[in-house]
Amino acid sequence: MSHTREDVIAAAGRMFAAKGYHGTSMRDLGRELGLLGSSLYSHVGGKQELLVEVVARGAKLFQAAADRALATEGTAADRLRALIAGHVDVVLDHRDEVRTFLNEARSLDAEARAAVVEARDRYEEAFRTVLREGIEDGSFRPEVDPVVDGIFVLSILNAIERWYDVSGPVDRSELVARLHRFVLGGLAGGG
Amino acid sequence: MSHTREDVIAAAGRMFAAKGYHGTSMRDLGRELGLLGSSLYSHVGGKQELLVEVVARGAKLFQAAADRALATEGTAADRLRALIAGHVDVVLDHRDEVRTFLNEARSLDAEARAAVVEARDRYEEAFRTVLREGIEDGSFRPEVDPVVDGIFVLSILNAIERWYDVSGPVDRSELVARLHRFVLGGLAGGG
DNA sequence: GGGAGACAAACGAACGTTCGTTTGTTATCA
DNA sequence: TGATAACAAACGAACGTTCGTTTGTCTCCC
Known part of the structure; x- marks a missing residue:
């Protein structure tokens, strides 16, 4: 029974997510x-x-996930809902890669880290775009700032990985529903 | 010119916040x-x-900061606003300790980490309490879940340290105002 | 069909380096 | 003079990585 390169990468994802990059030795990984x-x-x-x-x-x-969500027909609010649902799917279905991506990027050397920063910015731009559209068509408050409020939305989404328990009391659809209500309320509500 | 224990701890806060616990050696810290x-x-x-x-x-x-905010007179919404403003003050005025507290706790040994988990839970309980009060008096939507929506609020607050630039275009009062609008809209709005 | 050669996977030992820490000594200042 | 702070050297352990070697498997040709 032989191992493939992909086996090793998958195991690295598990270990880096659980113990961090510096907390994982090559001997740990081998074991x-x-x-x-x-x-x-x-x-x-x-x-x-x-x-x-x-x-x-x-x-x-x-x-x-962002590309798929942005192709959604309908209003800006619909596309934002799709972005949120897509983000949840990625987090819950690929937790190890997500945790490593979000928490261990600082252990990358300069070149690779720059690529991550760029990828993250491109992803966040999808949210800013939808927010701008929603402000324009009146779905969201005019004082909404696509940059700052976009960060608020992404802060909630990026934190899910840290607390959400797949076998806990909140199932995936309830999580998405609560995210939709909170975020769209925050952008549209009278505050 | 001699150094004190407090000097060393302050320098450790700076270094741990910037490079992480495992990324900081005792020799770095001495230097x-x-x-x-x-x-x-x-x-x-x-x-x-x-x-x-x-x-x-x-x-x-x-x-x-939580104890001070909870002593605020007025509605539950007022106390939530105070909790948010207090959190921002702590983050911006003690960034190194905050970053270390939020990001490096996993490098603590079991006993100390348990104390951190407990401290964090006590802090989050302040938010859950205010949310429960606000649901009861009708300030917030009845479907608000103190646990889940409390996590949403804290996710936004705990992320500030990662992106906020003190010399950037958003000053402290604007940050707090935007947080207030977004969060209270998310809890009260029609979603 | 069966041995020969090639290949990839894995081993086990060792390399040089860095780490946190300990020990013994020196200098400073109350 | 005696405690305190800092130094300098060294310790053992762990790290990522390299190396020579062994093992097993597949292929090709007689």
Whole structure:
């Protein structure tokens, strides 16, 4: 029973998400797969490369979800609802990559970290765009700031990974419904 | 010119906030103070003790702010506004301790980490209490869930440290005003 | 069909480095 | 003079990584 490069990357995602990049040694990672740390170098160039691979997968998942949501027909509010639902799906279905993407990017070397910053900005731009549309068509308050209020929305979404318990009392659809009410209320309400 | 224990803890707060606990060595920390790493042991028991001290200061600051805000006269909405403004003050005035408290607690050993979890829960309970009061007196929607929506509010607040730029275009009072509108809209609005 | 050669996967030991920490000594100042 | 602060050197452990070697599997040719 042999291991593939993808096995190693998946295990790295699990370990980095649970213990952090610096908290995970190559020997830990090997043990997770029933191997020695040194054996991982048959599949992978090094530890940093593993982090790059996991983070890249996280970035790609978010971007794909945003592209899908932006193609939604209907009002700006509809597209924002789609962005939120898509974000929740990514977080809950790919938790390890998401955690690593959100929390371990600072352990990347300069070049790879710059790519993450750019990917994150492109993703956030999707939210800013929808907010601008919603302000224009009157769905949202005119004093809404696409940048600042966009950050508020993303702050809530990016935190889900830290507290949400899949086997807890709140199921996925209730989570999305509560997010929709809170966020759209925050943007439209009389505050 | 001699250094005090408090100097070392303050420098540790700065370094842990900037580079993380694992990303900061005792030699780095000594250099920050013009000392050797080994010289720090004249003032402090060890690296882990430094983290405990910094995190404890962060926890204390948040709790004191919550106690003050809860003593505010007026409606539940007034007290929530006070909680938010108090949180912003703590974050902006004690950024290093806050960053360390929020991001580096996972590097604490089990005992100290348990204390952090408890402190955080006590702080969040202040928000849940105000939310319950606001639901009861009709300020907030009856479907508001004190736990889940409380997490939403705290997600926004805890993220401020990550993006807010003191010398940027948004000053403190505008930040607080935008937080108030967004959060109270999210809890009261028609969604 | 069966041995020879090629290949990838994994091992186990060792490398150089960095880490947190300890120890013993020196200098400073009340 | 005696405590305090800082230094300098060293410790053992852990780290990421490299190396030479072994093991198992697949392919090709006789």
